[in-house]
Amino acid sequence: MTDTQTFTPDWVSAPGETIEDLLEERGWTQAEFADRIGFTRKHVNDLIKGRAAITPDAALRLEAVLGASADFWLTREAHYREALERRRSRGALHSEAGWLRELPLAQMVKLGWVRRESNRGEQVAECLRFFGVASVESWRRQYEKPLATFRASKRFEKKVGAVAAWLRQGELKATALRCEPFQKAGFKAVLDEARALTNEPNEQVFVPRLVEACAARGVAVVFVPAPTGCPASGATRWLTPEKAMLVLSLRHKTNDHLWFTFFHEAAHLLLHSKKMQFVDLDDQLDGELEQQADRFARDWLIPPIDARRLEILGRSGRVSKTVVARFAAEVGVAPGIVVGRMQKENWLPWTHLNGLKVRYEWAEKAEQEK
Secondary structure, eight states: OOOOOOOOOSOOOOHHHHHHHHHHHHTOOHHHHHHHHTOOHHHHHHHHHTSSOOOHHHHHHHHHHHOSOHHHHHHHHHHHHHHHHHHHHHHHHHTTGGGGGGSOHHHHHHTTSSOOOSSHHHHHHHHHHHHTOSSHHHHIIIIIHHHGGGTTSGGGTTOHHHHHHHHHHHHHHHHHSOOOOOOHHHHHHHHHHHHHHTTOOOHHHHHHHHHHHHHTTTEEEEEOOOOTTOOEEEEEEEEETTEEEEEEOOSSOBHHHHHHHHHHHHHHHHHSOTTOOEEEETTOOOOHHHHHHHHHHHHHHSOHHHHHHHHHHHHHTOOOHHHHHHHHHHHTSOHHHHHHHHHHTTSSOTTSSGGGSOBOOOHHHHHHHO
C-alpha cells in the first residue's frame, strides 16, 4: 500500500460566512436583513459569527429571505458543528499521541492496515478507527485488559499493542469472510481434509481449499502476518455463537509449524469454551488447555500407533530422506511434518533433514497486495 496522507484543514467555515456573502451581493446591511428575517440585530450578528446555531425555524426563514433551501442551511450548520467538534476532538487526541508508541505503527502502515497521517491527533484517530473504538481508554478496556492474561510469557511483556493490532486485523478479515453456522461434527470432519492438504506444497492451492472448507462449517480461517513485537503463532475467538475465527500468523514460515498451529487452534474450538479467547505465544507457560490442544494436534497429524513406530525408527539411527518420505507416505502427511515431530520429540537433531520442510514467504506479500 502506498504511504498516503490525508488533508485535514485547520480552518472551519461557519454558515454565517455564506449569509454574509449573500448580504454583500444584495447590498443589505445586517440591520435590514434583521428586519426582513424577523430576528433581532444581535441574533443576526450571532448567526453570522457562528455563535448562534441555525435551527429548523431559522433555516425556513433563511430559505424565504435568501433563496437557498432550508435543507441547505441545516446541512451547512451540521457540517460546521461537526467540523468544530472534530477539531476539538483532534486537539484532545493529540494529547494521547503517546499511545502510538505502544503500537507497531510503521508496520501497520506498511501492511495497509492504517493510513499514515502527518498530524498526530489524526494518527490517533486513524488507529482508533482501525480498532473500532472511540478512545484510548476504550481500547485499553477492549484489548489491553483482556490480553493481560497472556503476560506470563516473557516475550509478551510490553507487546500488547502489537498483539492487539494483529488480533484486530484478524477480526476484520474474519468478520468479512462469509461462513455458514458452526457445525462441530462437520468441522471435525474437515480436519481429515486438512490433514490430506498437508501434502500440497503450493499455498495458492491449499489455502483457498482450507478456507472454503472451514467456512462451510462456521470457522473463518485467516492468515495475518505478525508485526514486530507479536510473538503469536495462532489465535481463536468466537465472533458470534455460530461463527469462530482462527488466525494464523505463519511466523515460522515452514509447513510443520503451520499445520501444527492450525490443528492446535482447531482443538481450542472443538474442546474448549466458546467464552474463551486463545492467543498462542511461542514461549507461553504451559497450561492444561494448551497441553490438551498440543496433544490433539500431535495425535491428529501422526496418530499414537504410528508415532510409536516413528520413535523406534528415530532411535535406531537409520533415518534418511528416503526413510522419512516413505513413512510420511504411509501415514498420509507431508514429510516436513514427520521431521518436525521427530525434532520436537528429540528423535532427530534440529539440524537434520530440514530440507524436507516446505517454506513459505507469501503471507506478508499477500497482505500488502490485497
